[in-house]
Amino acid sequence: MKKLLSTTLYIVLAFLTLNTVTAQRRNSSGPAATKTTKPTKAKEKEVVDENNYHSILSFGITTNTNSGLLGGFAAKKEIVINSGSSLHQLHYFGLELVNVNHPKQSSVNVGGNGSSYTYGKQNYLFAIRPQYGREFNLFHRSSDGGVSVSGIIAGGPTIGLEKPYYLQIYYGRGIFRDEVYDPNKHNVTNIAGTGGFFEGLGNSKIVPGANIKAALNFELDAFRQSNISLEIGFLAEIYQRNINIMSFAENQKVFTSGYLTLYFGGKN
Structure with missing residues (x-):
């Protein structure tokens, strides 16, 4: 429950940030700027340059409902397919490294020394997820700024x-x-x-599986050729066998989660 609440809090803060940025943009072009003036050449060039890119490389930190506050790390590469089409599309290449917890595991405090452990836990599960998919622009950012929204469908081993x-x-x-x-x-x-933490790393077992996700990506316009975005979505994955995480609970091979990833990157 605490994990779900922390993820929900992140989502709420994200939307509050988006709404604040949008409101500031609108206020700056409100009643005080009622005159219809043509944009200067410098302004036109600035807008064109901002949207004239071929790819975006970003790195981020992620949290999800199957992990703690810091769920892992992610990277993605988005490559423009056809910027001139009405539905702006991009190739989506992703790589995630996340920790996956069992839904019923919880920490136990050790009296006297401030330490804690997960009683009954036998294994960690770390998921490495290379992904490929498509990204479709749903709402373009206006020339005055704002937020660009796109949809993502991706999956992989x-x-x-x-x-x-x-x-x-x-x-x-x-x-x-x-x-x-x-x-x-x-x-x-x-x-x-x-x-x-690194004890027994050499005894780790590899369990293959597959994953698929659907998400919305909110790109902020904080910087022109830099990229700050929030990816909010749902992911499902299945493994070849049940993952032995807990000794006192039923283990499973199918995991689902809601996630939020904050990305920082640049456009080329």
């Missing part, structure tokens, strides 16, 4: 990394060891916290 989740186990007399959780061996009395 998923490379799932099932990495062992280690706990720090206390054996008394100041002895601590990092071990994979074993329900027959470990209990709350001897768990001191989460083990090293």
Whole structure:
């Protein structure tokens, strides 16, 4: 529930930002500017240059309903197909690296030392998602500024990394060891916290899968040849087998999530 609330808060803040920018633009061209004047050549050139690009390369941070506040990282390359058509289209190439949590996992605090761990968790799931699709411009930005909105359909293979989740186990007399959780061996009395993140990285298992997503992209006009955008959408993916994340819950091979990604990039 906390994850969903944090994602919803991000979406609300995004729309408030968009509305503020749009309102500022409208106010600047309100009643005080009622005269119909032709734009100067410099203004015309500025608008033309802003829309005369062949590709956009962007990098971003993402959050989703199957992760914490920071879900992972993303990159995308958008290449113009036909800028002269009525429906502006772009090739969409994406790459995501995200952490996927089990819907029923939750953190447990360790009394006294401020540490926490996820009781019953056996593996992390990291998803690497190369994607290809199409992007269609739905609402063009006006010459006075504002927001450009486009729709995205994309998908591709998923490379799932099932990495062992280690706990720090206390054996008394100041002895601590990092071990994979074993329900027959470990209990709350001897768990001191989460083990090293990179512990057991070499023992990760690769689980292939596939993903597909549908999204809306809101491009802000904060800078002319730079790009700041918000991508808000829905993603579904399926793996070859059930992913063994939790020991006390039913594991699954199909995951769905709502997500929000904030991108920064530039136009070429």
